[in-house]
Amino acid sequence: MSASPVTNAEAAGGNGMPRHVAIIMDGNGRWAKRRFLPRVAGHRAGAEAVRVTVKAAADMGLRALTLYAFSSENWRRSAEEVTDLMGLLRHYLRKEVAELHRNGIRLRTIGDISALEGDLIGLVRDGVELTKNNRRLDFVLALNYGAQDEMLRAVRGIATEVQAGKLDPQSIDQAMIEARLDTCDLPPLDLLIRTSGERRLSNFLLWQAAYAELLFVDTLWPDFDGKALSAAIADFGTRERRFGGR
Template identity: 75%
Template sequence: MDGNGRWAKARHLPRVAGHRRGAEALRETLKAAARMGIGALTLYAFSSENWRRPADEVTDLMGLLRHYLRRELAEIHSNGIRLKLIGDWRRLEPDLVASLDEAIALTAGNRRMDFVLALNYGAQDELVRATRALASEVAAGTLDPQAIDAAAIEARLDTADLPPLDLLIRTSGEQRLSNFLLWQAAYAELVFTDILWPDFGAEPLARAIESFSARERRYGGV
């Protein structure tokens, strides 16, 4: 969800205004995805590199997340949407972790769609954590190194219980993955759009899915 800061700057507003408008775009996009029958929607909310931003901006982002949970959780639950998290999110502030735990527990039985938030997430960190888990099992004698294959790695990723990634959308004109779902994106279709995230919503999502639907996916075959 890229472009919040540029959206605010173009309107001579503080960066936090862009993040707030971005939260509205998230709300609209989530509703649209549920209407379209998408099985899982993963949104990159806060990266492991975002801690490098000014402290006041990080504080604003965490406050916005708290506000979003308070305001939107009941509607998310009533719409049959299940909240999941990826990333090292338990390193966030204790009260926020507790709120996220409550949200996960509340929505655990929902099946309409998985809404996945990537919090304190970085794909390289995810792969490091998965590798450490494998190494620990090998050292403990519970895993044969010769048994390590792609499936073994995938089973230890944060996304182990999610469906394969089909479509990855990058907003704001940037044409890079920025440490997001690197393993999972191996055969995903990519859509890059110049739309800044605060202006994203149902129509841009529908156009991206239309583009995806028109593509032939061969997975390395002929």
């Protein structure tokens, strides 16, 4: 592998724009607490930030935007908060899917949505079906998603094929694993952002983030908007990517 640095203009399609941006949306609770509001008010404000950021991503010409909406670990939160989050997801899907479709945005999901309630699964699938032919932006919601679970499911699938004699273990390579990940038909992840000042990945896109650029910002998620996304992309454009070259 060459030791020469690769600029983001070269690595991300020739114009310095990342193809695929993912965001860990953090800080809803702190946003509400600072305003002496209930935690659910922060989640509601966060849902509005989703709407604004998705529109900005489409306007900027990103190919894919993945948002960490509900992790496989979020079930450990209080029953009341989980109920509030699921209610907001229902509200978002009922209110926004038609708008996504009008704007040429394709809704997709990663994670195991089978654990969601039946009506919510139906709303997700209906939204995915309605927008499936849109090409302006892939808007990906990570729902009941955990990167370790994603990799475990991929490994189990490969192990099953080996056990059945359909696959030679010596033929297993990186591409074979990637083909079994939830993100298999999305562009490579170029930029991963986490809001609220926290500096960890929290079991999000661990495989995909191997050579992604990481950006941690102090902005709480409900305050994130198109200007914040533009600033993140500008920062991305200044970086050199070496992909392990040196």
